[in-house]
Amino acid sequence: MAAIYHFLTALLLYGYLIPISLYVSIEIVKVLQSIFINQDIHMYYEETDKPAHARTSNLNEELGQVDTILSDKTGTLTCNSMEFIKFSVAGTAYGYGVTEVEKAMAKRNGSPLIVNGKDYGVADPAHDAKKSSIKGFNFDDDRIMDGNWVNEPHSDxxxxxxxxxxxxxxxxxxxxxxTGKVTYEAESPDEAAFVIAAKELGFEFFNRTQSSVSVNELDPCVMQKS
Structure with missing residues (x-):
């Protein structure tokens, strides 16, 4: 009986041990799976024009086990998309852009959505094409766009x-x-919308190191001369 007990105890204690060769084989399989993920055309995200990119091979075996996601976070149940529409500086509000919710409400009520003399209820192919190419940026104000902010009273x-x-x-x-195009990877869509807005308004963030941040900035003197 003692031998049987010792055998069962040893079986429980050493059951978690695996050969080192098996560990190496598993890591090789994970790396191959990550390569297949990067080359999977069905995992392409058309909205941001980005394919799948596996940055780690530690979660491969867990991806296939996900069946149901339960969460109380609002962003999980919606698009979790943030857009830069308006801002206020020195007591002055800038931006006439409208959200998709406002457009949908105006369409549902049957009333035109006119802001600053522009009818946002009418489809504008040129504006829609520009918006679709710049995700997170829905700002519209002639006082700021195209470097016109240098003529504002509080330009500094x-x-x-x-x-x-x-x-x-x-x-x-x-x-x-x-292509020389800079895209951003942010922890939240809020940060991504801010950085994209700064880029579209003439302040392009393009490099980060451990001790510095590099930005291509619009020169107000050149814009005033032009």
Whole structure:
């Protein structure tokens, strides 16, 4: 009986041990699975024009086990999409953009949605094409766009505001060497919308190191001369 008890105890204690060769084989399989994930055309995300990119091979075996996701976070149940529409600097509000919710409500009520003389209830192919190409940026104000903010009374404050949008964040820039286009990977869509807005308004964040942040900034003097 003692021998039987010792055998069962040893079976329980040593049941978790695996050969080192098996561990190496499992890691090789995970790396191969991550390569297959990167090459899977069905995991392509058309909205952001990005394919799947496996940054780690530690979660491969857990992906196939996910069947149901239960969460009380609002972003999980919605698109979790943030857009830069308006901002206020030195007591002045800028931005006439409207959200998709406002457009849907106006369409449902049958009333035109007119802001600053523009009818946002009418489909504008040029505006829709521009918006679809710039995710997270839905800002519309002639006082700010195309460098016109340099003519505002508090242009220095507006410049510092744009600098903060381009610098104060944890986003990581991703530079496409072929096209020269910079995309951003942020922890939250809020940060991504801020950085994209700063880029579209002339303050492009393009590089980050452990001790510095690099930004291509619009020169107000050149814009005033032009």
């Amino acid at each position: 404050v507006i410049q510092n505001f744009f600098r903060l949008l381009a610098v104060c964040h944890t986003a990581i820039p991703d530079l496409d060497e072929e």
